[in-house]
Amino acid sequence: MTMSKLPIIDIAPFFEPHNVEGRRAVADALHLACVQYGFFYLDISAYADPAEPEELTELARQFFALSQEEKDKISLKNEDHARGALKENVTNGKADNHEGIDFYRPVENPDKSKPLWGENQWPAIPGFREKYEAWIEKMKKLGLVVMEAMALGLGMSTQEWQELLRGQVDDSFWVMRIIGYPPLPTDHDGFSCGAHKDYGCLTRFLYADPTPNALQVFLPRRNNGAAKESITSGLPAEEGQEEGTWITADPIPGCVVCNIGEMWEIWTSGLYRSTLHRVIHRSSNYRVSIPFFFEPNFDAEIKPLPAALRLLANGEGTGKEIKHKEVVYGQFLLSKVTNNFAGGSKYD
Ligand SMILES: O=C(O)CCC(=O)C(=O)O
Numbered sequence: 572m573t574m575s576k577l578p579i580i581d582i583a584p585f586f587e588p589h590n591v592e593g594r595r596a597v598a599d600a601l602h603l604a605c606v607q608y609g610f611f612y613l614d615i616s617a618y619a620d621p622a623e624p625e626e627l628t629e630l631a632r633q634f635f636a637l638s639q640e641e642k643d644k645i646s647l648k649n650e651d652h653a654r655g656a657l658k659e660n661v662t663n664g665k666a667d668n669h670e671g672i673d674f675y676r677p678v679e680n681p682d683k684s685k686p687l688w689g690e691n692q693w694p695a696i697p698g699f700r701e702k703y704e705a706w707i708e709k710m711k712k713l714g715l716v717v718m719e720a721m722a723l724g725l726g727m728s729t730q731e732w733q734e735l736l737r738g739q740v741d742d743s744f745w746v747m748r749i750i751g752y753p754p755l756p757t758d759h760d761g762f763s764c765g766a767h768k769d770y771g772c773l774t775r776f777l778y779a780d781p782t783p784n785a786l787q788v789f790l791p792r793r794n795n796g797a798a799k800e801s802i803t804s805g806l807p808a809e810e811g812q813e814e815g816t817w818i819t820a821d822p823i824p825g826c827v828v829c830n831i832g833e834m835w836e837i838w839t840s841g842l843y844r845s846t847l848h849r850v851i852h853r854s855s856n857y858r859v860s861i862p863f864f865f866e867p868n869f870d871a872e873i874k875p876l877p878a879a880l881r882l883l884a885n886g887e888g889t890g891k892e893i894k895h896k897e898v899v900y901g902q903f904l905l906s907k908v909t910n911n912f913a914g915g916s917k918y919d
Pocket residue numbers: 748750764769777779785786848849850860862
């Protein structure tokens with residue numbers, strides 16, 4: 572397994588209003604990372620105290636240590652089949668080995684008979700809801716800042732950002748997962764979470780406990796000419812036999828692991844690519860991760876941005892970019908969730 576070489580980008584200049592040069596450098600680094608990898612570390616130590624997510628993982632551990640009967644009290648079956656605790660998931664037709672709790676942006680007039688339109692369910696653990704709600708607020712603000720930085724990286728003017736993109740993400744239909752991974756039995760040939768791409772926008776801000784060698788990212792050969800290793804096993808069938816390398820993305824103190832989802836592929840007409848990743852957790856501890864998915868607004872109409880089309884017209888990219896269908900984010904999300912509802916996977 573190749574060690575991680577994903578870029579580390581410090582977002583601090585975007586919290587220093589007059590650091591114009593620093594912002595430019597961050598924006599350029601984000602652009603490069605999204606073209607090359609679709610994955611990067613974001614150093615958020617200037618913005619969030621690392622003690623905060625550590626406290627969140629401790630609260631998560633308290634929940635996962637409860638009896639199944641207790642955990643089932645907030646089962647997603649009680650609600651809209653999207654919000655609440657789940658015992659297991661399936662990716663690419665194989666059982667994953669993790670449990671979790673899913674939360675979505677609250678909606679006005681909840682109605683649990685409608686997919687996604689129910690209410691979040693919180694464990695009855697003192698401080699749990701307050702601490703996580705504070706984190707959600709923080710990640711929402713960070714999401715908007717990173718979106719602005721990425722817009723600058725894509726070559727958008729301030730006016731374009733304000734008129735074409737900000738209004739699509741300023742009321743993010745965010746998703747937060749709290750995931751618990753028991754160790755995979757040594758003779759188990761499966762995955763803790765099978766290979767998948769994230770379907771949202773930007774991003775996942777993933778905080779994970781320090782467990783090494785669990786999260787792995789697939790770097791296709793085209794981005795990685797020098798790689799000697801070439802492993803294709805574990806790829807979902809629809810990814811074909813693309814050659815590439817799985818690298819580990821171990822946690823780095825003060826950083827969250829970020830990756831972009833399918834919405835960025837549409838916005839950039841394929842210039843930015845979302846990247847396959849998976850979790851294989853074989854260490855003896857119980858691993859906890861807390862991905863926060865900063866998503867577009869529910870009614871955002873996602874289509875290629877002029878700035879991306881300008882870059883492509885100027886010869887940036889490989890010329891083999893895959894064009895995606897335009898979507899309304901909420902409709903797209905509902906089609907995914909309805910699939911889960913029918914026994915499919917969260918990650919398909
Ligand atoms: O737990 C992790 O490190 C990754 C989780 C993940 O990929 C996801 O929830 O989409």
